[in-house]
Amino acid sequence: MPEMISLEEARQLVLSKVRPLPIESVPLHDAVGRPAAANLASDIDISPFAHSAMDGFALRADQIARASGESPVELDVIAEVAAGDVFEGEIGEGQCVRIMTGAPLPEDADCVVKYEVVGVVSGEGKPGGRVSFSAPAKVRSNVREAGEEARAGEVVVRVGEVVGSAGVGFLAGCGVTSVPVHRRPRVAIVSIGSELVEADQVPSRGKIRNSNAHALAACASAAGAVAVRLPIVEDSLEALQAQIKRCASEYDFVVTSGGASNGDFDFIKPAIQGAGELLMATVNMRPGKAQAFGLVDGTPVFGLPGNPAAAYLGFEMLIRPALRKMQGFSNFERPRVRARLASDFKKKDPRRIFLRSTLTKAEDGSYVVAPAKNQSSGLFGVIQRSNCFAIMPEGLESREAGSLVECVLLDVSEDVAI
Ligand SMILES: Nc1nc2c(c(=O)[nH]1)N[C@H]1C(S)=C(S)[C@@H](COP(=O)(O)OP(=O)(O)OC[C@H]3O[C@@H](n4cnc5c(N)ncnc54)[C@H](O)[C@@H]3O)O[C@H]1N2
Numbered sequence: 001m002p003e004m005i006s007l008e009e010a011r012q013l014v015l016s017k018v019r020p021l022p023i024e025s026v027p028l029h030d031a032v033g034r035p036a037a038a039n040l041a042s043d044i045d046i047s048p049f050a051h052s053a054m055d056g057f058a059l060r061a062d063q064i065a066r067a068s069g070e071s072p073v074e075l076d077v078i079a080e081v082a083a084g085d086v087f088e089g090e091i092g093e094g095q096c097v098r099i100m101t102g103a104p105l106p107e108d109a110d111c112v113v114k115y116e117v118v119g120v121v122s123g124e125g126k127p128g129g130r131v132s133f134s135a136p137a138k139v140r141s142n143v144r145e146a147g148e149e150a151r152a153g154e155v156v157v158r159v160g161e162v163v164g165s166a167g168v169g170f171l172a173g174c175g176v177t178s179v180p181v182h183r184r185p186r187v188a189i190v191s192i193g194s195e196l197v198e199a200d201q202v203p204s205r206g207k208i209r210n211s212n213a214h215a216l217a218a219c220a221s222a223a224g225a226v227a228v229r230l231p232i233v234e235d236s237l238e239a240l241q242a243q244i245k246r247c248a249s250e251y252d253f254v255v256t257s258g259g260a261s262n263g264d265f266d267f268i269k270p271a272i273q274g275a276g277e278l279l280m281a282t283v284n285m286r287p288g289k290a291q292a293f294g295l296v297d298g299t300p301v302f303g304l305p306g307n308p309a310a311a312y313l314g315f316e317m318l319i320r321p322a323l324r325k326m327q328g329f330s331n332f333e334r335p336r337v338r339a340r341l342a343s344d345f346k347k348k349d350p351r352r353i354f355l356r357s358t359l360t361k362a363e364d365g366s367y368v369v370a371p372a373k374n375q376s377s378g379l380f381g382v383i384q385r386s387n388c389f390a391i392m393p394e395g396l397e398s399r400e401a402g403s404l405v406e407c408v409l410l411d412v413s414e415d416v417a418i
Pocket residue numbers: 191192193195196208209210211212213257258259260261262263266287288289290304305306307308310377378
């Protein structure tokens with residue numbers, strides 16, 4: 001196993017060890033935000049029939065071809081057709097049908113003229129009355145055609161396409177009421193550390209609240225997974241090894257935090273090695289150099305570092321892509337923009353540094369990025385108040401204010417093109 005690998009190598013390694021999970025069928029509403037696991041077809045034409053796009057009068061365009069302001073054309077209103085009804089009679093010369101939005105276009109009509117441009121001659125434009133037209137209309141104007149969006153049997157959502165809220169409506173119209181999707185991964189969240197107490201406790205001296213478990217569970221849910229927070233594990237190799245072995249048999253992915261470094265009480269690496277196979281230990285990034293990954297009985301086990309910002313970044317960069325792949329997503333990169341640095345940055349660590357930063361848009365439309373003053377890897381609040389990571393590439397090259405840096409946007413979907 002190499003000593004330290006790049007973030008790209010680490011991501012490839014983790015991605016190579018996971019596959020899309022088995023397919024299940026979920027009710028249409030539960031498919032929102034998830035990639036379809038099969039092509040989905042409509043059972044009918046969409047729209048099912050040609051219908052009026054306006055409240056007005058249905059007629060044949062040639063009936064009013066010579067209409068003008070000086071010599072309007074008058075027609076008798078012979079019937080009224082509402083949405084849900086069907087008019088099956090004939091429309092003779094000199095006649096038209098009052099029609100509502102959504103009502104099927106009568107067989108004999110080829111256009112609809114909306115109320116607003118029609119004059120009422122008698123009978124309030126209702127059946128038995130008479131109306132006048134002072135301009136011609138185009139054939140098929142104000143008509144929504146049958147099969148405009150899809151034909152019966154046509155694939156309307158392709159495999160891999162992420163179903164949006166509008167897609168849910170589209171599929172409902174197509175008669176698709178359940179959608180095959182890849183099962184959501186079940187992720188075990190295990191916090192390691194004898195110093196930890198649960199968030200509802202007030203820590204005594206030397207103890208600290210287990211905030212990582214909550215953040216990582218939230219990250220897992222945001223990635224579409226089902227997160228289960230498990231009890232804190234003390235710094236003991238035996239206890240940790242037993243817990244990851246148990247989790248590996250019950251979950252699709254195991255995430256631990258803490259104990260990933262080389263301290264006297266850091267046990268995740270030997271625990272993975274003892275229970276299975278350790279494939280990775282350190283990644284060339286900051287925060288979060290210590291990133292352990294391996295397989296236990298075929299299940300991916302990821303040992304994040306204990307420092308909150310380091311754990312968060314490791315999850316974002318290395319675990320989130322894997323959880324997405326397991327659900328059939330194909331984009332694994334959060335959107336990035338290039339921004340001008342708001343202040344000088346002196347690079348003292350050759351690792352690739354992800355600066356917790358705030359991105360804003362200047363008046364000329366360009367982006368400006370301001371790194372937070374406190375870049376300690378022990379802080380969650382700084383990330384809560386940031387909206388991106390500004391990336392300082394490997395090496396020791398410092399950057400001056402105004403120079404362009406690449407920024408990864410936080411909490412913006414990989415499927416968004418910016
Ligand atoms: N000699 C060295 N020591 C350390 C190095 C190093 O290169 N040489 N790297 C430091 C860095 S950077 C990090 S990051 C940590 C990573 O090590 P661990 O994964 O073993 O982290 P822990 O020691 O377990 O914890 C670090 C820190 O985070 C707190 N913590 C742990 N778990 C949680 C949790 N669930 N919720 C909130 N906070 C947590 C813990 O109390 C520590 O303060 O190693 C450094 N050391």
